Amino acid sequence: MAWIIVTVAVLPAAMLLALAAVIPRRVADAAARRVRRWVTAIATLQLGIAAALAVGFAMRFVMGTEAPAAIQAGFPAAGAWPIHLDGVSTLMWLMVSFIGWVICRFSIRYLDGDPSQGNYFRWTGLTLAAVSLMVLSGHLLLFYVAWLMTSFGLHHLLLHDPGRPAAQRAAWTKFAIIRIADVALAIALILLDAEFGTAFLGEIFVALGDIAAASPRLQVASLLLVVAGSIKSAQFPFHTWLPQTLETPTPVSALMHAGIVNAGGYLIIRTSPIVSAAPWTLAVLAVFGTVTAAYAAIVMTTQTSVKKSLAYSTIAQMGFMMLQCGLGAFSAALLHVLAHSMYKAHAFLASGNVIAERTAVGVMSTRSVGSSGPMPVALPGLVTWLAAAVFSLGALAGASLILGLDPSTKPGGFVLGAVLFLAITRWLEKAFAGGDRQLVVRSIAVAGGLCLLYAASYRIVDGYAAGSVPAASLSALQWSVIGLIVGCGFAGMFLIDQVTSRPQLSGRFGRWFVHAGNGFYVESTLRRVFGSLVSS
Template sequence: MMTLLTFLVIAGPLLLFLLGLAPSGWAERNPLKFVRLAESVAIVGLVSAVLATWGYSEHGLIEQGFAGIDIYFDALSATMLILVSFVSVIVIRYSRNYLAGDPGQGRFMKWLALTIGAVLTLIVSGNLVLFTLAWMATSLKLHQLLTFYSDRPTALIVARKKFVISRIGDLCLILAMALIYQRFGSLRFGEIFAAADIVSTTSQSVDAGSELSWIGILLVLGALLKSAQFPFHSWLPEVMETPTPVSALMHAGIINAGGFLIVRMSHVMILAPSALDLLAVFGAITALFGSLCMLTQTSVKKSLAFSTVGQMGFMMLQCGLGAFSSAILHIVAHSLYKAHAFLSSGSIVDIAKASWVPSCAKNAIHGTCLAVSYSHWC
């Protein structure tokens, strides 16, 4: 039974990775077939996530290897797996119409499948090695989506900035992983958490310069860099020329990876109060900064981007205060809201433009509309 549940847990990421390995030439020659196949795989992944969650509710923690891959499936993983799988189905179906007729649609769907597969692998990883590899793969595959329109210089510049920031975050996570192995003697989540719980029950105090504090600080830095926290946020509001489905997936799923890292490693983080204090301070500053900047934007996408920056700041503040359950609730609510907001942003712009029609007509002089930008409605 446990083997079946483990297979259900990894079914989504495994199928998406296999889909992403399809030859690019075939995908571009048969875009409609590839899109339908991607939709089917995403739906199968969502169903598998729901069944795996039901299995977890019946049998408890799923912690075992499958084909050499360590799996750690608890309530956190179940919640995030269903959330990302659901958003992925919506984004893939939206992409079918959004990129209809685009010569690169097949290639786009290929990279989209690999990106989603990496995010799902991150969620169900059972050890820090697999987690770190999925963490890096998510960023690298997202880079391909951000540079999908390679003839747009602004998109390339912003993607390179994001690439550099992400590599610094990767380095922080790798250093934290090395220190965790040195301190706890294992890289498997179950063993790390058990050892951390033993330490937390003792009366030993944690010095600011101790190994545990450095582990916490490195994890915090990795999370801040991944989730576009101040002052590492600048790339997120500038990613405006990427396709809308990528923006939806990025803001509803990938940007939450930093918060997921902190909550996943919460057993270790509570041993480093100085790191949690640092996280709370940066989160509070980012929340205030992002909220204020959002109010000054005239572009719908930029306003939503700064909203994401601010919301991620609130989530980091919650983690820094030790409210990890509230942070997960925040992730779920924000992801669903932001996915809908980005995918419907085009309709909102059309509605806003349409609202100018009456005033445009009233101000017409000799049949010419004073509002030049909306003259085609007069």
């Protein structure tokens, strides 16, 4: 039964790869309608299979030994299988399949009439197949081949309009930077194969349970996995390629930001038993994630371009996701990847409506529709912040109690809880400062609902990931250092947001606002390094 499940799972990806390999560009463009119909149909088939497997895994998890025999025996056991089906891969594959299906459907109308739409769908199918195989792979070589194919497909999608110099620069800058990640990952996989004598992930995970202390070779491999994942997920300072890829069609941006850029995070989550064997590498990852999240969030608030603001938003979200991995909160990181993918795909695909939406918001604000008048007493700034802090803390505590979550038992629970506390407090503070009683009540209700939704989603994802991700084993000193760095980073970002949100900035802060708007010139500096590749 297991081999049938594996065959059915990889069938859509194999069909998409065959379609891209058999049909040349000239034929694809000549028969564009047929090609896009085939690719969309296969993407639909894959979504159906992924949904069925996700439901089957959930039934097996919830029902336990009472589940139907077909479900109990259907999923292959961890071991010498080239496809590794567990809760982590099943959830990620469902997300990838859904995003791919949505983008295929959206692209039909978006690229209608484009002379190269057949070739576009050809490479979109190949990229979707590569990401799917990477998510499902249970063998180091298969994972690496799918990893390379993902970059290969994205490179051709970025060059959909090769006549645009900005598209050329973005594609080749990304090509050069990601090659560093490819080399790091290749060396890491070679070291892992030499260390364990097998390239099957299931066998490596089983062997890790018998290791008391990581050997130098295993520690180097863990560090290289962290490096490869960080570069692939656009961590600072290797993030510069992502904001440059705005010349590509909007569906490609959605696919890249909602799916492909998550490959680095998935690498860390998938190999979390390996990376956790050398806990100091998790500390390195947490530092990189904190720096990236703080830097990108500051730059994002200064951007005037919608797509560039979304690009830096992706970098900030990937930084926070890497921070979660560094804290050992792999289930929280997996939930973050899933939620961010859905949000960012919608944000990019709906970015064309931003002008109409802003116009509507402006009209509504001038009419003051639904305003219940100012609050009886205008609260001072400190009192407003304290009130927002009390309500946000109550929302987080209430959600945890209702769903039985104890932050002290979860890796990085208090650190991540403090970050969420700052975010909700800042949001409620803005609502309270407006002085509209109805807005305050709605904001408190929404904050409580969001906390409940997050806690419930975490319980579901943690149930799927149970047994696939390890518990964090950092020392007290490492926790102290990580907590200090994370606390300083997010507290500093909170203070900067407080200062820059004032209507008028002083000359000193005005200058820093300009510097932040230019990304503190990191992009222009690295462009000099990789710019020569554009003409190569």
